[in-house]
Amino acid sequence: MRIDEILARSDGDPLFSFEFFPPKTDAGEENLFAALRELQALEPDYVSVTYGAGGSTRTKTIDIVAQIKQQFGLDAMAHFTCVNATRDELRATLDQMRDAGIENVLALRGDPPPGVEGWEKTEDGLEYSRELVELIRDEYDVAIGAAAFPETHIHATSPEDDLRFLKEKVDAGAHFLVTQLFFDNAVYFDFVERARAIGITVPIIPGVMPIVKLEGLKRMTELSAAVLPKGLERELEARRADPEAVSELGVSYATLQCAELLAGGAPGIHFYTLNRSPATRAILSALKLHAPWRRG
Template identity: 40%
Template sequence: MPAPRISFEFFPPHTLDASFRLWETVHTLRPLRPDHVSVTYGAGGTTRELTHEAVTTIGRNTGLRVAAHLTCVEATKAETLAIADAYAEAGVRDIVALRGDAPQGAARFTAHPDGFANSVELVEALARTGRFSIAVGAYPEPHPEAADASADVEWLKRKIGAGASRAVTQFFFEAETFLRFRDACARAGIDAPIVPGILPIISWAGARRFAERCKAHVPPRLEEAFAHAIRDGREELLALTQCTVLCERLIEEGVEDLHFYTLNRPHLTRDVCFALGITPEVSLQNVA
């Protein structure tokens, strides 16, 4: 079974301790030779400057290809495109274009009066610049605001048509969830790569909260397995096994790329990659 191409997602730090954790994550995972890494944009655009700083610093100091998240939240079109221009001037050529979550305290997303109304408009504007390779989000289970699963497929088709070259999915717990979505996209005529987003379960309680927030289905068998593992002190072992088996099943079904949501906690992601046969690059300077 060939090893997949991999990519990692980080989030920008808010504190000094979080900065150290981000750099530990980068340096732990860099030897695995990811195709690229990406840096998220906080809800409501709250980490706009921090994201820019993290993206440019990682790219400058590590040589990694870095993709910057960009959203439509609480910004005019001119302000959003100015951020994109700043990325281009810094040598960043990859953008993950998202509508973005509602600002804290708001029930749902509301477009800025002078801003982009949705991710399709944002993708169109970025594509017109000719300066970026654009990725977008995809939802293998219905988005909380979608009428049904078919609406997510049609919306993804619009984003690809607007100029996006690939999509990365929300996380899921069962391989069949992604495979059904991939098949539905193929039937709809979507031929751009769709990369599964993988969430290593560092904390089952945390994963459950994420799932509730994005309406991801939690299989009862997995709920029961983690309940027993936590009771027996085997949560880390189960997390490693669950994530590895999920990835292996996807690879068996022809998936060639995996995108890991690291949560700036690198060790489980690293161990899953090891289990998949992805070996770290060894510096000759360290071999004596």
């Protein structure tokens, strides 16, 4: 089912989705499908699968999305980037997605390949994600998502320019937006208000990542421009020697964060799972029991 159709349903309940990345090893693939089996019982509205840097997992992304649909009966979205591909190569990949029955695509400019500094357009390729949205809109019958950056894209010249480029993606045909991860809900609510003020009307789904480990967190926040609130950073550091305590705090914080977002009118939650299930299972189970969107 198309995600824009799921978002248009009339029951008023929020949309819940999980994001995974293509594993690089057989053990990683076993972990991914174990997580999918465990999360399937929570009946997510859809799951998504990312693209590797430089389009390095293009075929694997399509294969995993198709397998998720066939084996687990879940609606799935494939991430798709402009990196290292001509227009004809982009169309060929979109043809593969269509033939695999994929109905949802997250259109992204993408990051340069590892070791390459700065963004470079491929000859006879595309420069901006807006152009990718237009290509998909004109030639393929799929739901199109795009990325949004509540704390401003790291390469944007200003928050205002970033929002202007976002509106161009929506005007080009994006049906919904999924945000980069963030840890301060005030950032999301302010971003939505500013987006609405310039005429962006499509659903803006917040992306939430439960913190279960400190390793890699600093690099992840640097890449996404996400700022850790001082209080959260202090409490995480106080538990650095106790990984279990870090995870407990991270799950508790994310649960409260999601509850506030839903009570405040967010159309759903997109969970960045990092291919693990326990934290997301605990958070989503608590949310479904409490149903904060009915109390907002």
